[in-house]
Amino acid sequence: xxxxxxxxxxxxxxxxxxxxxxxxxxxxxxxxxxxxxxxxxxxxxxxxxxxxxxxxxxxxxxxxxxxxxxxxxxxxxxxxxxxxxxxxxxxxxxxxxxxxxxxxxxxxxxxxxxxxxxxxxxxxxxxxxxxxxxxxxxxxxxxxxxxxxxxxxxxxxxxxxxxxxxxxxxxxxxxxxxxxxxxxxxxxxxxxxxxxxxxxxxxxxxxxxxxxxxxxxxxxxxxxxxxxxxxxxxxxxxxxxxxxxxxxxxxxxxxxxxxxxxxxxxxxxxxxxxxxxxxxxxxxxxxxxxxxxxxxxxxxxxxxxxxxxxxxxxxxxxxxxxxxxxxxxxxxxxxxxxx
Amino acid sequence: xxxxxxxxxxxxxxxxxxxxxxxxxxxxxxxxxxxxxxxxxxxxxxxxxxxxxxxxxxxxxxxxxxxxxxxxxxxxxxxxxxxxxxxxxxxxxxxxxxxxxxxxxxxxxxxxxxxxxxxxxxxxxxxxxxxxxxxxxxxxxxxxxxxxxxxxxxxxxxxxxxxxxxxxxxxxxxxxxxxxxxxxxxxxxxxxxxxxxxxxxxxxxxxxxxxxxxxxxxxxxxxxxxxxxxxxxxxxxxxxxxxxxxxxxxxxxxxxxxxxxxxxxxxxxxxxxxxxxxxxxxxxxxxxxxxxxxxxxxxxxxxxxxxxxxxxxxxxxxxxxxxxxxxxxxxxxxxxxxx
DNA sequence: TATTATAGTGCAAAGGTTTGCGCAAAGGTT
DNA sequence: AACCTTTGCGCAAACCTTTGCACTATAATA
Numbered sequence: 142x143x144x145x146x147x148x149x150x151x152x153x154x155x156x157x158x159x160x161x162x163x164x165x166x167x168x169x170x171x172x173x174x175x176x177x178x179x180x181x182x183x184x185x186x187x188x189x190x191x192x193x194x195x196x197x198x199x200x201x202x203x204x205x206x207x208x209x210x211x212x213x214x215x216x217x218x219x220x221x222x223x224x225x226x227x228x229x230x231x232x233x234x235x236x237x238x239x240x241x242x243x244x245x246x247x248x249x250x251x252x253x254x255x256x257x258x259x260x261x262x263x264x265x266x267x268x269x270x271x272x273x274x275x276x277x278x279x280x281x282x283x284x285x286x287x288x289x290x291x292x293x294x295x296x297x298x299x300x301x302x303x304x305x306x307x308x309x310x311x312x313x314x315x316x317x318x319x320x321x322x323x324x325x326x327x328x329x330x331x332x333x334x335x336x337x338x339x340x341x342x343x344x345x346x347x348x349x350x351x352x353x354x355x356x357x358x359x360x361x362x363x364x365x366x367x368x369x370x371x372x373x374x375x376x377x378x379x380x381x382x383x384x385x386x387x388x389x390x391x392x393x394x395x396x397x398x399x400x401x402x403x404x405x406x407x408x409x410x411x412x413x414x415x416x417x418x419x420x421x422x423x424x425x426x427x428x429x430x431x432x433x434x435x436x437x438x439x440x441x442x443x444x445x446x447x448x449x450x451x452x453x454x455x456x457x458x459x460x461x462x463x464x465x466x467x468x469x470x471x472x473x474x475x476x477x478x479x480x
Numbered sequence: 481x482x483x484x485x486x487x488x489x490x491x492x493x494x495x496x497x498x499x500x501x502x503x504x505x506x507x508x509x510x511x512x513x514x515x516x517x518x519x520x521x522x523x524x525x526x527x528x529x530x531x532x533x534x535x536x537x538x539x540x541x542x543x544x545x546x547x548x549x550x551x552x553x554x555x556x557x558x559x560x561x562x563x564x565x566x567x568x569x570x571x572x573x574x575x576x577x578x579x580x581x582x583x584x585x586x587x588x589x590x591x592x593x594x595x596x597x598x599x600x601x602x603x604x605x606x607x608x609x610x611x612x613x614x615x616x617x618x619x620x621x622x623x624x625x626x627x628x629x630x631x632x633x634x635x636x637x638x639x640x641x642x643x644x645x646x647x648x649x650x651x652x653x654x655x656x657x658x659x660x661x662x663x664x665x666x667x668x669x670x671x672x673x674x675x676x677x678x679x680x681x682x683x684x685x686x687x688x689x690x691x692x693x694x695x696x697x698x699x700x701x702x703x704x705x706x707x708x709x710x711x712x713x714x715x716x717x718x719x720x721x722x723x724x725x726x727x728x729x730x731x732x733x734x735x736x737x738x739x740x741x742x743x744x745x746x747x748x749x750x751x752x753x754x755x756x757x758x759x760x761x762x763x764x765x766x767x768x769x770x771x772x773x774x775x776x777x778x779x780x781x782x783x784x785x786x787x788x789x790x791x792x793x794x795x796x797x798x799x800x801x802x803x804x805x806x807x808x809x810x811x812x813x814x815x816x817x818x819x
Numbered sequence: 820t821a822t823t824a825t826a827g828t829g830c831a832a833a834g835g836t837t838t839g840c841g842c843a844a845a846g847g848t849t
Numbered sequence: 850a851a852c853c854t855t856t857g858c859g860c861a862a863a864c865c866t867t868t869g870c871a872c873t874a875t876a877a878t879a
Contacts, residue, residue, distance in 0.1 A: 148601065150865060161829045166867060176827060191621075193599045197539040198865030201834045206536065217562055222555040226582070238600060243565070243578055260532045262487070272708060282530075286486040399768050406770075429738050430743075431770040475801040489835055500859045505837060540864040655821030751858060 149190040158182055188357055200262070200280055209239045209452060212268045214295075220395070220422070221269065224293065227265060227445020235453060237264075244271040246368075252279045258434055264456060265289025267448050272368055275336045275369030280426055289455035293448045295337055303451040305444055305466040309339055312437045312470040313391075314348025314353065316419050319435070320389040321354040323479055325417050329362040329387035331376045331397050334389045340365075343421070362363060366397060373400035381408055381416070389417040389478070398434060400423060402477075417478040432476035440468050489528040497521055524699055548578045548791060549597030551607045553585045553634075559734070559761070559780055560608065563632065566784020567606060574792060576603075585707075588800060591618045603795060604628025606787050609636060611707055614675045627795035630789045635677055642790040643807040648678055651776045651809040653687025653692065653732075655758050658774070658811055659728040660693040662818055664756055668701040668726035670715045670736050679704075682732055682760070701726055712739035720747055720755070723770065728756040728817070737761060737773060741816075755785040756817040771815035779807050 142262035142266045151169075155162045160179060168183035169192075175183075200206040209232055211219040225241060232239050240263055244251035251271045256279075258266060265288050268280075276298050281289045284301055296304040312328075320328045330347045333340035344363065351358050362380055366372040373396060380387050381404070391403075392398035398420030402412065410416050412432055420427060427434040448467045454461055485814060494504045499518060507514045507522035508531075539545040543789060548571055552560040571578050574818075579602055583590035590610045595618075597605060604627050616636050622629045623640055635643040652669075659667045669686045671781050672679035683702065690697050703709040703718055719726050720743070720810075729744075731737035737759030741751065751771055759766065759775035766773040786805045793800055 147627055152865075162866080163830080163868075164828060167828090172868095176826060179827085195540070195865050196600055197536045197545065199867085200536040201534075201540060201864095202866055204834075216555075216565060217558050219556050222561055229582075238579060238596075240577060243568075244673060257577075261535055288486055401766075415823090430768055465878085491835075501836080502838075502860080503858060505835095506858090509837085511838095515857060518857085534835050538837085540834095540837055543864070577873085 148195065149192050150195065151192075154183060154186055154190065154192060157186060173432050196372060206262045206264055207237045208261065209237055209264040209449075210242065210254075210261070210263035210266045212244055212251060212254045212266060212339050214240050214244055214269060214271050216241070218395070220439065223441035224269075224445035224448070227442040227447075228449045229445070230442070231446050231449035231453070239267075243337050244274075246272045248273040248276070255279050255283075259283075259288075265291075265452060267291045267293065267452055269293050270295040270337075272334060272337065289459075290453055291448050291451045291455065293444055295339055297338070299463065299465050301463055303455065303463045303465065305447040305451060305468065306338070307439055307444070307468050307470045309342035309348035310349070312421070312472075313343040314350035314392045314472075315439050315472045316421075316437065317347055317350025317356075318354060319419070319474065320391070320417060320479065321356065323417070325389035325478075326356065327359075327362065327385065327387040328356065328389045328391070329364070329380045331373060331380070331390065331392045331401060332363060332365045333368050333393045333397075334365070337458070340393060345389075368394065370396055370400045373397040374404045377401040377404040378408075381410070383406065387416065389413075389419070391419040391421070393421055395420060395422040398436065399430065402430060402434070413480055417480075419478050427473070427475065435475045435478035436473060437470045438473050439470060443468060487534065488531050489534065489720040490531075492636055492744050492805060493525055493529065493531060493807050496525060539766055543600045545603055546576045547600065547602040548788075549581065549593075549600070549602035549605045550578050551581050551583055551590060551593045551597070551605060553583055553610050555580070555582050557734070559778065562780035563608075563784035563787070566781040566786075567788045568784070569781070570788035570792070578606075585611040585703075585812055587612040587615070588713055594618050594622075598627075604630075604791060606630045606632065606791055608632050609634040609676075611673060611676065611795060626798050628791055628798075630790045630794065632783055633678065638802065638804050640802055642794065642802045642804065644790060644807065646783070646807050646809045648681035649685035649688070651760070651811075652682040653689035654809075655730050655760075655776065656689025656695075657677070657693060658758070658813065658817065659730070659756060660695065662727035662756070664817075666698075666701065666724065666726040667695065667728045667730070668703070668719045670712060670719070670729065670731045670740060671702060671704045672707050672732045672736075673704070675715045686730075707735060708732065709739045712736040713743045716740040716743040717747075720744065720749070720792060726755065728758070730758040730760070732760055734759060734761040737775065738769065741769060741773070751816050752819055756819070758817050766812070766814065769792065774814045774817035775812060776809045777807060777812050782807060 151162045151165045155165045164175060165183050168180040169187055202214045209230060211225060215221060229239055240258060240261060242254035242258060244254055247272055251274055259359055266283060280290060290302050292304040294306060296306055317328055332344050348358050361383060366376040380390060390401055392401050398418060403420055405412055405416050412418050420434045422436045427436050483492060488503045490501045494501045503514060507519040508526055510569060551566060568578055581593035581597060583593055587610055592611055605622060608695060629641050631641055631643040633645060635645055646695050656667055671683050689696050700722060703715045705715040719729060722794060729740055731740050741757055744755050746753055751757050759773045761775045766775050767805060
């Protein structure tokens with residue numbers, strides 16, 4: 142077979158049967174105007190030839206590509222891939238496809254991704270901001286022209302743009318209280334960059350959690366890192382080297398918690414006897430490490446599903462106001478935080 | 481702003497300047513027929529209005545969507561996401577986008593994914609077979625109509641379809657020899673399903689590796705599993721319960737190796753003192769577990785790149801014969817296999 | 820029988836882009 | 850003055866689909 146034969150069009154069917162293209166189109170759509178006999182013949186041949194409507198032609202005609210652009214900080218983290226699966230789940234039900242782009246945690250690539258996806262005429266975007274993103278101008282065009290846009294996890298402009306997040310304040314409180322209940326008193330927290338909502342919120346939860354336990358907040362126990370492994374190790378070392386060492390640490394996410402675990406072990410401390418550790422992560426890694434890591438699990442699949450649902454709400458009702466969906470997390474207690 | 485204003489077309493520019501659509505098109509493509517003055521005006525306005533050619537229209541016209549379909553067994557494994565990054569890297573350079581689908585390791589979803597992606601008129605497919613796939617009929621249409629198709633890692637029909645794999649035989653030999661050099665003599669292997677090329681090849685390497693070390697092949701030291709964690713644990717238990725316990729185990733992949741690690745620890749054996757362990761995996765997880773896992777690292781990003789390169793060879797030269805790219809692996813020695 | 824309703828089709832436009840060809844005006848050559 | 854060449858542009862077709870409208874028969878009614 143040669144090139145060009147790979148897809149049949151209405152024209153091919155029309156020529157074969159000897160009717161017009163419009164008749165074929167109507168026959169396939171069971172239009173009542175078409176005689177039963179023609180309809181039958183057309184449908185039979187279409188099935189035989191494996192006809193499927195050309196989405197390009199449809200897209201052009203209907204001005205709708207049935208594509209969603211998804212931008213994540215990276216693809217290799219379980220957290221994001223799992224969320225993508227959730228998005229895909231809902232998208233598939235609606236007959237939509239998703240086009241995935243990764244920002245690699247840089248603003249520059251995020252901007253490029255927005256541009257590129259818009260070029261492909263996706264109908265809208267579902268985005269988790271990169272770690273670097275403090276300026277949100279690249280979303281202006283979408284917001285102004287009312288193109289569907291949904292943020293998740295790391296969000297911004299929540300009054301204009303729908304978003305789905307977890308209750309970070311509550312989650313951080315849960316961790317602090319869990320530490321307290323298990324006898325830990327010098328509870329440290331390795332945070333992320335200030336401009337990220339997740340970092341701010343967890344910090345708030347950490348501090349209010351301390352208060353609700355009757356503990357004082359010691360600023361030296363709150364350290365920041367840029368979410369890289371290397372920086373997290375430095376932050377951990379900083380905590381461990383304090384004159385009065387913390388007896389419990391919680392890290393803002395996977396990478397940070399694992400890095401902390403490595404550094405704690407490297408310095409010869411035992412987990413949880415000397416230093417307890419809790420992560421903020423998803424279900425997979427935590428059970429692989431030793432000791433198994435207590436952590437906040439995100440409902441990642443659900444986050445994706447909710448984001449997709451919000452997206453379709455935008456598509457179907459462009460005038461709808463921005464909504465924020467807040468999902469709950471669960472503290473899964475494992476060995477790393479229980480003496 | 482209202483819907484429909486979100487993208488400008490040649491028509492918009494033409495109307496504004498007062499020339500025909502074709503003139504605008506040519507001006508933007510720097511066609512010599514167009515006067516410098518008109519060209520300048522058109523290009524200026526196009527830039528101002530943020531014009532980008534509509535890919536749907538182009539796709540329809542050129543019968544080329546600049547889209548590649550990628551099917552992987554799952555998205556949440558680092559191995560695949562990293563390969564996807566490699567594919568993306570090359571695709572981006574060529575101005576192509578990729579559409580990702582996951583088979584969830586089932587044949588049924590794989591077939592569906594092929595269908596769906598073909599419906600969207602991707603120009604071709606890059607595929608890693610699902611674990612279940614023994615029948616390859618769903619690729620017939622692609623092969624017969626000469627639609628670009630490339631397999632990676634888990635491959636089939638290598639005489640008709642280009643593919644990229646790692647040298648599995650060599651890798652398994654390396655592991656066996658490494659065990660031998662470090663004083664292990666009862667070397668066991670947890671394999672996968674027989675119909676997968678990767679399983680077969682690694683088994684071959686395991687056996688020939690044993691021979692090259694002057695060790696005898698004991699059939700009871702070769703057990704199979706279906707690549708699930710649960711099954712791998714069962715397989716590990718089976719090995720550990722042998723009257724003559726193996727002193728070294730290698731698992732066919734990540735999941736298996738981690739499961740084995742858990743089970744070995746659970747039974748109270750020390751790694752590597754009682755049982756050494758080597759995995760077949762990529763760089764990330766291995767350093768997180770304790771003890772750090774010796775393993776074969778795949779050049780995942782490169783696998784993706786090579787697959788994409790093969791793909792474009794198919795696109796640019798549809799008559800080219802199928803080629804097989806074989807990449808080398810590296811044995812990264814960590815604590816789990818050195819006494 | 821003449822008129823009208825109805826069933827069953829086809830035409831053409833629209834969506835956006837490229838490109839072969841035609842056409843007009845201007846300039847150049849005998 | 851008559852012809853040819855060049856320059857610069859527009860028309861229309863093609864890619865594929867849907868759909869309002871027009872059209873042709875045939876059947877039904879007056």
